[in-house]
Amino acid sequence: MLRALIYLLPLALTIYAFIDCLNTPEDEAKHLPKVAWVFIILLFWIVGPIVWLAAGKMRNAPEGGRTPSEWHRKHRTTWVAPDDNPDFLKSLKDETKKDESLLKDWEADLRRREEEIKRRESGAGPEDQAPPATS
Numbered sequence: 001m002l003r004a005l006i007y008l009l010p011l012a013l014t015i016y017a018f019i020d021c022l023n024t025p026e027d028e029a030k031h032l033p034k035v036a037w038v039f040i041i042l043l044f045w046i047v048g049p050i051v052w053l054a055a056g057k058m059r060n061a062p063e064g065g066r067t068p069s070e071w072h073r074k075h076r077t078t079w080v081a082p083d084d085n086p087d088f089l090k091s092l093k094d095e096t097k098k099d100e101s102l103l104k105d106w107e108a109d110l111r112r113r114e115e116e117i118k119r120r121e122s123g124a125g126p127e128d129q130a131p132p133a134t135s
Contacts, residue, residue: 010046017041017049020057028058 021029021037029037037056041048082088 010049013049014041014045017052021052024057030056030058032056 018038018041021034021041024034026034032040037052040056041052044051
């Protein structure tokens with residue numbers, strides 16, 4: 001078992017370093033072109049992967065990120081609790097004003113309908129009706 005481990009560990013390290021090198025963008029490979037790193041990893045299958053992992057790749061991503069998702073991740077705004085968020089509080093006030101105006105309209109419509117029902121019950125005809133109040 002120990003003999004197999006002696007061969008499997010360097011092979012796994014070589015495969016990992018090879019795939020990592022292939023997935024690394026060209027401008028993140030340090031000191032040598034990426035093609036040279038691939039040959040070093042494959043030809044020197046114990047030392048090559050270790051050198052690649054230690055010195056061949058920039059470990060810090062470029063500023064601003066490479067993809068839109070990375071850019072958004074780095075430029076995220078901080079989270080603000082709803083009771084501290086002025087935009088949220090303003091939206092609540094706006095919704096409250098809309099709800100209040102809708103409620104006033106409903107109440108006026110309800111009063112108008114109640115008056116109409118009272119007139120009908122009292123015997124007044126539709127010709128005796130007063131013109132509807134406009135608001």
